[in-house]
Amino acid sequence: MSNTPAQVISKQFQNAQGSSTHAASKKMMRLLAAPLLSQMGLTRDVTAPVQFLDNACGTGVMTQEMQVILSRDVLEKSEFVCTDSSAAMIDAVKGRIGTEGWVNVLARVADAMDTGLPESAYSHVAVGLGLHLIPRPDDVLKDCQRVLKDGGIFGATTFPTRNRDIFWGPDIRAAFDSMPFKAPYPEDFPVQTHSSGKWYDEDWVAGHMKEKGFKDVRVTVNPGKYFVENVQEFVDFFGGMIAFLVNAWWSEELKRQHGVEEVKGLVRDFLEKKYGDEGWEITWEVISVTGRVEK
Structure with missing residues (x-):
């Protein structure tokens, strides 16, 4: 294994592209975002x-849903900012702003651990599926607290450990097991790529958020489901995870061969x-x- 899982996933996000x-x-992904936005009071x-602020925004899923949820009148009086450390992701969001007619949305490259955004500027900050991947999640929390207004709402999503036994995992694991050569698949697939905390444990998350000074902390575990239309859609949607498994757990020799x-x-x-x-x-x-956040 030439690179750590954290290094591999970071590189993939930096180079992410494509219509899939x-x-x-x-x-x-909208189905993964919906419970959080509702919990944040954004209905x-x-x-x-x-x-x-859609922080570590990826392709802008949170903003995408906000553009659907809020009325046109509210959208026209509101402000939306999408930030991500990946220029490729921000380019994708900028494209969506134009082609999908998003209202009052700006997109810029910024590190979630230190965005450089104005202090006390936002009513809501969301980090979708990021705190279990970003190397220093507590720095993210600190910066989010800094940019939120007094009384502002922070929200984030992460995956619990048991998620590795559902979702895309069983099908890809079975496929790897069926290959005509030994295709390594980690016995305990890590749902977190760093060692800072236990973002896969809802009880730990609740306690940690309180320790960091957040008020009215609420943690929920939301089940979800999606009907995959066909095999090609599955490979399109989860091809990145296949690449992640290969690049993080396979030897250089095996990757050259396959x-x-x-x-x-x-x-x-x-x-x-x-x-x-x-x-x-x-x-x-x-x-x-x-x-x-209280200030």
Whole structure:
């Protein structure tokens, strides 16, 4: 293994591109974001303008949903900022702002651990599926507290440990096991790529947020499901995870013998034998945590 899982996932995010990521955002990832936004009080009932920071935004899933949830009148009086350390992700968001007609949205490259954004400027800050991946999550919390207004709401999602036994895991593990060569798959797939805390443990998350000074901390575990239309959609949506497994756990020699595209093809072949032309349902759990800032 030439790179750590943290190094591999960081490199993939920096170089992420393609329409499949966009499609996953609109069809599947929105379902992972919805419970958090509701828990943050961001529903169709909102009538006051918001100043919303989509931090470590990826393809802008949180902002995408805000543009649907809020009325046009509220959108026109609100401010939305998308930040990510990946220039490729920000370019994708900028493209979406134009093609999808997002209202009052700005996108810029910024490190979630130190955004450089104005102090006390935002009513809401969301970090979707980031705190278990970003190397120094407590720095993220500190910066979010800094940029939130007094009374502002912070929200984040992470994955619990048991999520590795559902979602995309069983199908890809079975596909790896079926390959005509030894295809390494980690026995205990890490849902967290750093050693700072236990963001996969909802009880720990609740206690840690309180320790960091957040008020009215609420942590929920939300089940979700998505019907995968066909094998190609599965490979498109989770091809990044296949690449992650190969690049993080396979030797350089094995990667030379069997590249990522070949492995994706073998996964596709396995799933076509298993499901044929039919779709199937995948399920997951996501931890949603919210807290209020007092200044």
